[in-house]
Amino acid sequence: MGCEHNKEKLTDCLNNRLSKGERLEVDNHLTECIACQEEFAMDKQLWDSLGKMRIPEPEEAMRTNFYQMLDQFKKAEKADESFSWQHIIEKIKDFVLPQWSIQLAFSLLLVGLGLVIGRKTGKDNVKATDYQQKIETLASEVEEMKSTMMLSLIENPSATERLRAVGYTTEIVNADERVINALFTTLNNDDNVNVRLVTLEALTQYTSDAAVREGLVKSLLVQDSPMVQVALADVMVKMQEKRSIKALRTLLKKEGLNDLVKNKIEQSIKDLS
Amino acid sequence: MNALTDNSLMLRVKAGDLDKMGLLFERYNRPLFAFFYHMTHTTHASEDLVQNVFYRMLKYKHTFTGEGEFRTWMYYLARNVLNDSVKQNKTANHYDVNEMADKIGGGTLADEGLEKQQDKDFLHKAMAGLSEEYREVLILSRFQDLKYNEIAKVLNVNEGTVKVRVHRALGELKKKFFTNERR
Numbered sequence: 001m002g003c004e005h006n007k008e009k010l011t012d013c014l015n016n017r018l019s020k021g022e023r024l025e026v027d028n029h030l031t032e033c034i035a036c037q038e039e040f041a042m043d044k045q046l047w048d049s050l051g052k053m054r055i056p057e058p059e060e061a062m063r064t065n066f067y068q069m070l071d072q073f074k075k076a077e078k079a080d081e082s083f084s085w086q087h088i089i090e091k092i093k094d095f096v097l098p099q100w101s102i103q104l105a106f107s108l109l110l111v112g113l114g115l116v117i118g119r120k121t122g123k124d125n126v127k128a129t130d131y132q133q134k135i136e137t138l139a140s141e142v143e144e145m146k147s148t149m150m151l152s153l154i155e156n157p158s159a160t161e162r163l164r165a166v167g168y169t170t171e172i173v174n175a176d177e178r179v180i181n182a183l184f185t186t187l188n189n190d191d192n193v194n195v196r197l198v199t200l201e202a203l204t205q206y207t208s209d210a211a212v213r214e215g216l217v218k219s220l221l222v223q224d225s226p227m228v229q230v231a232l233a234d235v236m237v238k239m240q241e242k243r244s245i246k247a248l249r250t251l252l253k254k255e256g257l258n259d260l261v262k263n264k265i266e267q268s269i270k271d272l273s
Numbered sequence: 274m275n276a277l278t279d280n281s282l283m284l285r286v287k288a289g290d291l292d293k294m295g296l297l298f299e300r301y302n303r304p305l306f307a308f309f310y311h312m313t314h315t316t317h318a319s320e321d322l323v324q325n326v327f328y329r330m331l332k333y334k335h336t337f338t339g340e341g342e343f344r345t346w347m348y349y350l351a352r353n354v355l356n357d358s359v360k361q362n363k364t365a366n367h368y369d370v371n372e373m374a375d376k377i378g379g380g381t382l383a384d385e386g387l388e389k390q391q392d393k394d395f396l397h398k399a400m401a402g403l404s405e406e407y408r409e410v411l412i413l414s415r416f417q418d419l420k421y422n423e424i425a426k427v428l429n430v431n432e433g434t435v436k437v438r439v440h441r442a443l444g445e446l447k448k449k450f451f452t453n454e455r456r
Contacts, residue, residue, distance in 0.1 A: 007440070008436070008437075008440050011439055011440040011443050012436070014443075015414055015415075015421075015439070017420070017421060042447060042451065043443060043447065046396075046443070046446060046447055046450060047415070047443075049392065049393070049396050050396065050400075050411070050415050050416075051415065051416075052393075053311075053393065053396060053397070053400075054393075055306075055307050055310045055311070056310070056316055058302065058303070058306045058316070058319070058320050058323070059316075059320065061320070062302065062306070062320040062323060062324065063298075063302070065320075065324055066298050066302070066323075066324060066327055067295065069324060069327070069328055070291065070292075070294055070295065070298075070327075070331070073291065073328070073331050074291050077289075077291065
């Protein structure tokens with residue numbers, strides 16, 4: 001065995017990482033090779049010295065700190081556990097709240113209708129027009145249900161629920177007056193800016209309706225949030241609603257108007273003129 | 274006794290019996306302190322780092338599967354704690370050689386000759402002069418008595434790499450100890 005190969009083995013030998021056979025090979029080589037003997041002696045001296053290197057004792061405070069940290073961690077875990085119980089109770093409460101009942105009823109209705117249609121379609125004598133009619137009835141019922149859900153959720157005290165209510169309107173193609181009125185009430189009165197912004201976005205899908213356009217123009221004077229004012233100004237430009245120029249000018253005169261909003265409105269008036 | 278193996282204790286901790294971490298602390302606070310001390314040569318920082326490792330073991334107890342050795346997992350976290358600490362500049366990632374020589378020089382025992390003490394100083398200096406990569410493998414294999422395959426898992430490299438690294442680290446240390454540092 002060559003010396004180079006053996007040098008690596010010398011380290012393994014110090015580390016006690018050699019098998020019996022390998023150890024024997026190294027020993028045999030060492031008896032024959034003076035250079036390796038010397039090298040191994042140096043390695044061993046170094047290795048032994050390393051083992052004797054002394055390090056200071058950690059202070060007792062390390063142990064005290066550890067047990068303090070462990071106690072704190074245990075307390076935090078317990079708090080988390082009780083929190084999760086509360087969470088479960090809240091979930092149960094949520095489950096019995098009206099909006100969930102409505103959703104459940106809605107789901108059951110859909111399942112029921114599905115079953116009815118499924119049974120009907122099994123019969124050969126049903127005509128295609130009947131299917132069409134039934135699908136239309138179903139679609140209108142679904143839309144009606146969505147409107148009902150939207151109207152019941154939009155007055156919920158939770159902003160998240162109100163956002164969800166507004167979200168439903170994206171699925172309502174033909175919104176009736178009640179839905180539009182509810183959206184405007186939210187746009188003009190909701191405390192939460194985010195809800196108002198989402199509502200504005202929802203209303204923009206009905207801008208083909210003259211009443212909606214008029215309502216949006218009127219809303220310009222009601223809004224106090226710079227974000228909503230800017231968003232409304234954008235909508236006016238997008239609709240090219242010239243009637244809004246007057247309202248925008250009135251808004252410009254409003255005291256304490258944000259500079260950015262001011263610039264935006266001036267720009268919008270320019271775009272509309 | 275199986276009930277008292279590191280792995281079974283850690284699995285109990287994972288299952289919510291957090292007091293068992295106390296037993297693991299008693300087993301490993303010294304070796305961990307030694308690991309950090311050899312890497313940083315700062316007592317207080319090493320104590321803080323030990324605390325951080327035990328905190329991480331509690332926080333990430335869910336990641337312990339029990340398939341590998343507890344020690345491997347612990348040193349893996351220890352290494353991350355050290356790296357994070359270095360990144361935040363809280364801990365020096367290398368020895369301050371002069372400060373260290375002063376400290377070591379002060380610890381002479383009555384039965385130690387001056388030469389023997391000097392040897393120890395030279396050895397500390399030689400260790401300090403090693404790259405972090407080399408120092409790390411020497412500490413893990415010599416002081417923590419980890420097997421090559423365990424070190425490989427801690428460092429996330431293959432066993433062959435560890436073997437070569439230990440060999441080279443020892444060669445480098447020898448060079449520094451027997452030649453450079455004595456000039």
